[in-house]
Amino acid sequence: MTNEAVYNVIGIGIGPFNLGLAALSHPISELKTLFLDQRDGFDWHPGLMIDHVTLQTPFLCDCVSMADPTNPLSLLNYLKETGRLYKFFIREDFFIPRKEYNRYCQWVIEQLPQCRFSTQVVDITYEEGLYHVTTIQTKTKETTVFKTERLILGTGTQPYIPSFIPKDDSRVIHTSSYLYRKDELLSQGKKIAIIGSGQSSAEVFYDLLQNRNEETHLGWYSRPDRFFPMEYSKLTLELTSPDYVEYFYNRSESARKTILSKQQAQFKGINYDLINDIYDFIYDLNIDNADPNLKIIPNSQLNRVDYSNPDFISLEFTQLEQEVPYDQEADYLILGTGYRYHEPAFLKNIQDRIKRDSSGLFDVNRNYSIDHNAGEIYVLHAEVHTHSYISTDLGMAAYRNSYIINDILGREHYKIEKKIAFQDFDVEKYADLPTAKI
Numbered sequence: 001m002t003n004e005a006v007y008n009v010i011g012i013g014i015g016p017f018n019l020g021l022a023a024l025s026h027p028i029s030e031l032k033t034l035f036l037d038q039r040d041g042f043d044w045h046p047g048l049m050i051d052h053v054t055l056q057t058p059f060l061c062d063c064v065s066m067a068d069p070t071n072p073l074s075l076l077n078y079l080k081e082t083g084r085l086y087k088f089f090i091r092e093d094f095f096i097p098r099k100e101y102n103r104y105c106q107w108v109i110e111q112l113p114q115c116r117f118s119t120q121v122v123d124i125t126y127e128e129g130l131y132h133v134t135t136i137q138t139k140t141k142e143t144t145v146f147k148t149e150r151l152i153l154g155t156g157t158q159p160y161i162p163s164f165i166p167k168d169d170s171r172v173i174h175t176s177s178y179l180y181r182k183d184e185l186l187s188q189g190k191k192i193a194i195i196g197s198g199q200s201s202a203e204v205f206y207d208l209l210q211n212r213n214e215e216t217h218l219g220w221y222s223r224p225d226r227f228f229p230m231e232y233s234k235l236t237l238e239l240t241s242p243d244y245v246e247y248f249y250n251r252s253e254s255a256r257k258t259i260l261s262k263q264q265a266q267f268k269g270i271n272y273d274l275i276n277d278i279y280d281f282i283y284d285l286n287i288d289n290a291d292p293n294l295k296i297i298p299n300s301q302l303n304r305v306d307y308s309n310p311d312f313i314s315l316e317f318t319q320l321e322q323e324v325p326y327d328q329e330a331d332y333l334i335l336g337t338g339y340r341y342h343e344p345a346f347l348k349n350i351q352d353r354i355k356r357d358s359s360g361l362f363d364v365n366r367n368y369s370i371d372h373n374a375g376e377i378y379v380l381h382a383e384v385h386t387h388s389y390i391s392t393d394l395g396m397a398a399y400r401n402s403y404i405i406n407d408i409l410g411r412e413h414y415k416i417e418k419k420i421a422f423q424d425f426d427v428e429k430y431a432d433l434p435t436a437k438i
């Protein structure tokens with residue numbers, strides 16, 4: 001079936017980023033939009049919705065506030081509408097529970113009829129000046145083609161499992177599936193190895209630590225030389241700013257790669273309080289010098305996983321500073337190995353419209369578009385290599401969405417901040433020096 005309506009914008013994927021775009025485009029009557037998602041409803045990272053975890057970004061990172069604090073789809077209005085605003089006021093904490101953020105996003109969706117779920121995009125073609133988006137209704141299997149002038153790709157990132165780890169052994173679990181397997185993990189006396197030094201690994205380690213029975217043995221292994229905190233000092237937070245996007249975008253392809261490789265601690269560490277909570281919990285376990293029945297090992301690279309023995313998995317590590325290999329055994333291996341962007345397969349028939357850089361990645365224009373005409377196909381969360389790690393940050397989503405909406409409208413509908421940082425990043429802007437690129 002072909003839907004004869006022509007949309008100005010079709011957003012594919014309704015994660016927080018496209019949801020923000022749907023919310024911010026909602027009041028603009030001249031924009032006819034449709035947002036599609038293959039899932040049956042919004043549910044934010046359900047496999048990691050551990051009790052008591054909070055957002056890592058202040059609540060103002062909701063769908064609309066940083067673009068338009070008066071928009072009724074703000075988190076504050078959600079709290080008002082649901083009778084929770086005073087409780088939030090008394091709680092005095094900018095960092096809301098992830099469960100509450102999830103519920104808030106579901107409330108936003110209830111008010112946006114242009115968001116359609118159970119609709120998987122399987123193909124896109126370009127015909128007579130329009131993108132034809134083929135979808136399958138996942139329950140009825142009905143096929144529908146929608147036509148649009150522009151696409152916004154918001155399909156998110158996928159759990160990453162290193163290639164040397166076979167994916168078909170049920171004893172290997174990515175942190176994104178943790179809660180689905182938690183009961184099994186906590187069954188009597190299991191040996192559990194957790195790999196990774198990021199926030200998800202730490203959350204899983206702490207949750208298991210609090211809920212395990214006495215016989216459960218936990219091992220936590222990290223490649224970096226320490227379990228380092230995510231940097232959260234204010235001058236570092238200025239790297240999450242419009243000024244910094246501008247600076248980063250204008251560096252060369254190779255300079256950007258170098259910059260990203262140095263920004264591990266800024267975006268990849270563990271919440272500072274969580275590290276301390278973990279330490280304090282273990283301290284309590286160790287009163288009277290009791291054995292806490294766990295291992296925490298930095299500086300360790302996992303090189304190989306051997307599944308040949310049905311009774312246990314054998315893990316082969318190297319202690320990187322000492323350059324000494326060592327083995328460990330486990331019943332389960334939990335991988336906190338992060339997420340990667342995969343280009344959606346539905347782009348295969350419009351490849352000729354997409355710009356590529358020398359590495360074959362999307363050559364993303366400053367306005368977040370990736371097509372040769374610089375205004376037809378926009379990406380959200382697929383532009384770390386051109387717009388920096390800010391691309392992954394909920395706090396900057398409203399900025400990016402404002403930028404895209406203004407670009408589509410050809411006018412500044414949403415006011416966009418250009419300089420918010422006290423520090424200056426670009427020598428060409430702050431010094432009267434001969435032009436010099438890094």
Ligand SMILES: Cc1cc2nc3c(=O)[nH]c(=O)nc-3n(C[C@H](O)[C@H](O)[C@H](O)COP(=O)(O)OP(=O)(O)OC[C@H]3O[C@@H](n4cnc5c(N)ncnc54)[C@H](O)[C@@H]3O)c2cc1C
Nearest residue numbers: 013014015016017037038055056120121155156381393394
């Ligand atoms: C556990 C966790 C906690 C995080 N917490 C924070 C935080 O506190 N602060 C912060 O700034 N960042 C955080 N992040 C990072 C980031 O904000 C989130 O990953 C966020 O969900 C990214 O949103 P997204 O819209 O890009 O994608 P996603 O949330 O992954 O959504 C993508 C959607 O696209 C849909 N889709 C994919 N393919 C198709 C298709 N072919 N057809 C239709 N639909 C499709 C999927 O079903 C999915 O619903 C967190 C990440 C994780 C994993």
